[in-house]
Amino acid sequence: MITKEMIEFVARFEHDPVGFVKAMYPWGEGELEGQYPQTWQLELLSSVAEKMQYDPMKVQRYATGSGHGIGKSAVNAWLIEWALYTKVDAKAVITANTDTQLRTKTWVELSKWHRLNIASEMFVYTATSLYSADPAHEKTWRADAIPWSKSNPAAFAGLHNKGSRILLVFDEASEIDDVIWDVAEGAMTDDDTEILWFAFGNRTRNTGKFNDCFGKDKSRWDTRKIDSRTVEVTNKRLLQEWVDYYGIDSDFVKVRILGEPPSSGEYQFIGRDIVEAARARTLDYHSYQFAPAVIGVDPAWLGKDEASIYVRKGNWSKLLYTEAKSDDHKAFAHRIALYEDEYRAAAVCIDMGYGTGVYSEGKALGRRWHLIPFASTKCDMGYFNKRAEMWGSIKQWLIEGGALDPLDKDIADELMLPELVASNNGTIKLQRKEDMAYSPNRADALALTFAVRLKASSYGLPAQKAKAGKQALRYDPLKAMY
Structure with a gap:
């Protein structure tokens, strides 16, 4: 049962995703025995907290390029829950490179963390949405998993939510078409609104909007490159095997371990x-x-x-x-x-x-x-x-x-x-x-x-x-x- 005390407790973390993640999940217990947030995850959340407390109405953009197995999906889930739980009538839209990725990985990970949330009764989880348990707010206080379509990008043109909060998450962002990036950028223009945009993924392409986050558009994005070998939970032995076999300068290692773009895309005519x-x-x-x-x-x-x-x-x-x-x-x-x-x-x-x-x-x-x-x-x-x-x-x-x-x-x-x-x-x-x-x-x-x-x-x-x-x-x- 959701109590007034629980609602007030959650509200304390309105601009503090680090505190929210530490407080809302039973770290070190049961299913999370021996598990805690990793260093890079806390650094990202801390950056969000710092900027939100300094100027919450400024559009915040974060791009993370990484190798495999670093825990991107978990961070996605935490951000979605923090954004919704701590702001009345907040809206979130989440998409991924493919519908399969969105349904079977990104959204399934949210299911796990919502189940572990000590205040899970505040929101209702379904296969495509997470919405307020209060019937008066179920249409206005929600997160939706929406597959993108180059031929019909209209879903990303309706992100307006004046006076509250908008969260947009791109998972495996390298493969999301540039037209979706452009439409989303143009939609997030509400004044007096907290707007947060996160892009995660392996840098599988050395062109496109996700790559631009680390290049010509870097001044607009808070960027980080995560080498899988530096993350606590990854299989270091397997990663070193890949490095030894393919070579540290190979595109395989650059994309899947180092969080860097390939020298040449699969079909690219002139390589980087x-x-x-x-x-x-x-x-x-x-x-x-x-x-x-x-x-x-x-x-x-x-x-x-x-x-x-x-x-x-x-x-x-x-x-x-x-x-x-x-x-x-x-x-x-x-x-x-x-x-x-x-x-x-x-x-x-x-x-x-x-x-x-x-x-x-x-x-x-x-x-x-x-x-x-x-x-x-x-x-x-x-x-x-x-x-x-x-x-x-x-x-x-x-x-x-x-x-x-x-x-x-x-x-x-x-x-x-x-x-x-x-x-x-x-x-x-x-x-x-x-x-x-x-x-x-x-x-x-x-x-x-x-x-x-x-x-x-x-x-x-x-x-x-x-x-x-x-x-x-x-x-x-x-x-x-x-």
Whole structure:
């Protein structure tokens, strides 16, 4: 029977998940004989407690990448129970990489800890939910296990709970599609609400939103990497056997023991190891004056895509320009022409997708630019289309000494984004842009610098073309340019 004293006791832990976990379960007794929370678990809960007590209304984000067997499911269960028990009308949504994982592991673990909770009568556990035993609150005070669906992410758009608390848990987060992350992020906008988001899992991919938590989005996430060998309850003998057999630098050990991402995903075309090596190189532009400059242009028109311009001279490369949309063809063409003259480019290659208007403006300027159809099958043997061939050239260039622009913080992630897909003729084929989390416009611009083969006699052409054609001018929309 739930008493007033028990309710008041639980309420003491509103912003103290550490105290809640220690107080609400019979540690060292019965089923938990010889068992206590592990060090990393208490450190995570302590971090939550510290931030909640300092500023409970600030959105809290926690990402934990780990090896196997460290007790992630137990922490999930504790967080769900703490979030509900200590805040009236709190809401929680829990999802996992697959429906099977969610039902047979994540939610089953919650069943165990709810059964052990000394105040278990306060909530009703079912196969898909945990809700208040008070009939007046059973619809508003609850946690639900919800499988995610890329084609129907609406369940993660209804996380609003103004004035109370929202808990969102992603288990095995690497395999949860980026669209679910985006929808969840956009839904958690309520003011005057405690919002907590936890992502757990093995880092099975080196791209995607979970990976970004430890990389470009690290400033927004409280992150931790848990090596399975440092956790009290893991089988150290088996873990060492894996290390000895596969090697400490193997992807198997990185993902399943160290809590690190693999160097290369199972279907990833350009692996992290290749990209990181290229990022570490520092090349002097002046050392490549002998090499012809090639400019790649990937215009953009829709959605979140950005128009990008890249230049490459030998193993040196640089991002020249980006903008949200290249919808002013005349202005964009003049900008390209300015870069062409500045770098005395031997070739300018433009993606045909949204580039025909820009190409036409360049033609009016007397520029001999190249319009490149990514889907063209006029490519080297072994590649499915022109796009795959250009990306194959990037990969080889990176392996053989190509260096990435150190000021471009996004190019590395974009280069690792495309995955291989099956082709009907056994050639190398990359997944469609429509199937990616976002369009790798910068990487496509860099790829376009490999679109044409140059003849030695063409290296001096840019200066001649500039004299023969119209000079590039800074575009002024109030003046007629020609």
